[in-house]
Amino acid sequence: MNPPGYQAESVPAQMGRNDGFTGQPATSTRVQYTTVSISTDPPKDHIIWSLCCFVYSNPFCLGLAALIYSIKSRDRKMAGDLQGAQGYGSTARNLNIAATVLGCILFIVFIIIITTSAK
Template sequence: MNSEGYPSDSVPLQGRHEGFHGQPGVSTVVQCTSESFPPEPPRDHIIWSLCCFLYSNACCLGLAALIFSIKARDRKVVGDMEGARHYGSTARCLNICATVLVSIMILIFLITVITVLVMAKQVAQRYTVYDNNYRG
């Protein structure tokens, strides 16, 4: 349960114990420690934005996501973590929209191609049946 690089702290309970616990008039002080980890830096989603820009630039959402990712990275370098978090969140939303739109378009394309192929096969079978029945 202990992460590497962070030593575990053991803090003894301090206070007076004049009897059983839970008895009235007993004063016990409990000291708790908390470790504060540095907050995770905001994500800029630059790789996802590049992929959306290069492969799935639906309605220029990939380009907009790439621009916001670059802005988030710039804000992170400057030290404005709140601005970086805002731009990174916007880039993530744009990436999600671009990915969903392209996925839907690919799905519609596949359904259309499969439907056309099935219909073409049925038409071809009808003509071969008519040709075999017609002996002229």
Template structure:
């Protein structure tokens, strides 16, 4: 019989896979709301809440980069507001405890 060499007929196809990160950025809305309601030093909590809402709006509109930018700013403002609120609370606590 006539045997063909199958390996000589095979072709090599190279596949390239591109993974697109479609993970939506966080908007930190709950944290911003808590800072606004309970711990709003120098209105930083309000600014964080505004940026969180803007981030959420950008997510709904499909603008991932805009949402990421506003979310990042909201996160920084929340860190500042939480730190300032804790610091002010600590100072008030120290003043009240040491007072006679």
């Protein structure tokens, strides 16, 4: 996995350099460049997860907020602003996690209340 925002760079590597400290005549300096190109993966917008949280578990409107941030992330990605898209996608992911956890907790509490009140 590549770190986000990593770009290709050229790094000079010096070879065959003699500064003349050994008493031998100085030779020419040869510089070799190595270019590393690494493609970056586009940031994730978590739109499907946001839709599921919006439709199925929407406690405190967290699913709606996650959906809004997912759409903003997708818009930023299409505009070419990968930093902004990554920020909005991260916020959408955090809201989706909160909505999923709260939805599961509320569902479990609801099941416990139903089973204990039936006795």
